[in-house]
Amino acid sequence: MYIQIKDLCFRYGNSKMNTIRNFNLSVNQGQIVSILGESGSGKSTILRLLCGLETPSQGVISIGGKTVTDDRSFVLPEKRGIGMVFQDYALFPHMTVAENIQFGLKGFGRKAKKQRVEEVLDLVNMKDFSKRYPHELSGGQQQRIALARALAPKPSLLLLDEPFSNLDADLQIKIRSELRDIIKKTGITSIFVTHDREDSKAIADRIITMRDGSAYDWDSICTIKSEFPEEQPMTIS
Numbered sequence: 001m002y003i004q005i006k007d008l009c010f011r012y013g014n015s016k017m018n019t020i021r022n023f024n025l026s027v028n029q030g031q032i033v034s035i036l037g038e039s040g041s042g043k044s045t046i047l048r049l050l051c052g053l054e055t056p057s058q059g060v061i062s063i064g065g066k067t068v069t070d071d072r073s074f075v076l077p078e079k080r081g082i083g084m085v086f087q088d089y090a091l092f093p094h095m096t097v098a099e100n101i102q103f104g105l106k107g108f109g110r111k112a113k114k115q116r117v118e119e120v121l122d123l124v125n126m127k128d129f130s131k132r133y134p135h136e137l138s139g140g141q142q143q144r145i146a147l148a149r150a151l152a153p154k155p156s157l158l159l160l161d162e163p164f165s166n167l168d169a170d171l172q173i174k175i176r177s178e179l180r181d182i183i184k185k186t187g188i189t190s191i192f193v194t195h196d197r198e199d200s201k202a203i204a205d206r207i208i209t210m211r212d213g214s215a216y217d218w219d220s221i222c223t224i225k226s227e228f229p230e231e232q233p234m235t236i237s
C-alpha cells in the first residue's frame, strides 16, 4: 500500500469532540481516491492531517512506506513531498503564471526551473499562457494552472480539496475528464475530497465516503444501500 492511515483521531483545540474518529484508509500507488462527504464531515481536516498542517492525537500515517506521523515521529509538511490544489486555487494575483509555478520550485537551478515550468504547462495544455496573470484566465484555466503548480516539484502524492466548486456546471463536466486524464498521465497517487458524487464517480478509481470523521467504503455501500451506510467504520487489518 502506498498510503496507509491507521486509527487516526484528531480534535481541534476549541472543540469538545473528535473531528476525526478512528479514520482508516489505504491507497495503492497511482490510484485516484475520492473522499466523498457532506459539509462538516471532516474531509478538509483529513487533507490537513496528511499534509502535516495538523497533528493527530492518535494514529499512524505513512506515505510511500515512510511513516510521517505516529506517536513518536512527525515529518514537517515541506518534507512530505505532497502537492496540493486548493478550493480557490490560491494563485498569487501579482505573479504571472510562470512565476506562480516557479514559486514552489525550491532547490531547482534557474534553467531547470524554466524547463520544469514549460513541462507542466505543456502537461495541462497551457503552454501559451506563461506570461498571463491569474485575473486574465478563466476559472477552468486557473484550475489547470493550480494543478500545474502542484505537480511542478514532482510530488509523490497529490491532494485536491473540492477542485470544482468554483466552476460553473458545464465547465465542471468538461474539466472533470480533463483533470482525470492529466493526473493519470503523471501516474501520481491522488486523493481528492468533494461533496459532489458526480465528481467522485467521474474522476476516482475508488470512492470512500466520510461521515462524522470516519471512512466507509463506497463499493460495499453500493451493494448494500444506495445512500450513506449504517455499518461500522472501516478497519485495516
Ligand SMILES: Nc1ncnc2c1ncn2[C@@H]1O[C@H](COP(=O)(O)OP(=O)(O)OP(=O)(O)O)[C@@H](O)[C@H]1O
Binding pocket: 012, 013, 014, 015, 019, 037, 038, 039, 040, 041, 042, 043, 044, 045, 046, 195
Ligand atoms: N480550525 C478549526 N477550528 C475548530 N473547528 C474546526 C476548524 N476547522 C474545521 N473545524 C470543524 O471541523 C469539522 C470538520 O471540518 P472540515 O472542514 O474538515 O469538514 P469538510 O467535510 O471539509 O467540510 P466542507 O465541505 O464544508 O469544507 C466541522 O465541524 C468544522 O466546523
